[in-house]
Amino acid sequence: MIKAKVFVTLKPSVLDPQGKQVMNSLHSIGYDNIEEVRVSKFIEIKLKSDDLERAEDEIHEICEKLLANPNTETYSWNLEHITGE
């Protein structure tokens, strides 16, 4: 079995209203040390096959087709073999 950890993050040029709101909340309760907050998605995907090359291709496709909005987001991932959990 393979586990993919996929990060889908807003492009740096894209405004992140959720992150901005978290930052404002933190400032309002006294955390003045906070400079910026960006909220992204972290998606863990378990794949049945142990074929790393297949997993690599599938995760790439899945990011393109479903997980990321190519207009506003970028993505990256890493893969690891796992034993059944």
Next chain:
Amino acid sequence: MIKAKVFVTLKPSVLDPQGKQVMNSLHSIGYDNIEEVRVSKFIEIKLKSDDLERAEDEIHEICEKLLANPNTETYSWNLEHITGE
């Protein structure tokens, strides 16, 4: 400046409807190799101070007070020094 990367994930015992829906979508377009999908939050926080100990304390507090729901979620983080970006 310090960047904190914070992961807020549902506890393994907690159902993840969003992850389930992503999995169903993937199955419906032919990705039968997918066993499980879990969707989590990944939050990047920039801190002005270069004091790692202070950052450690603040990020821990912020997770407790704002970012994570202690009933259903767990969190972890790592810190790194960055130069101004």
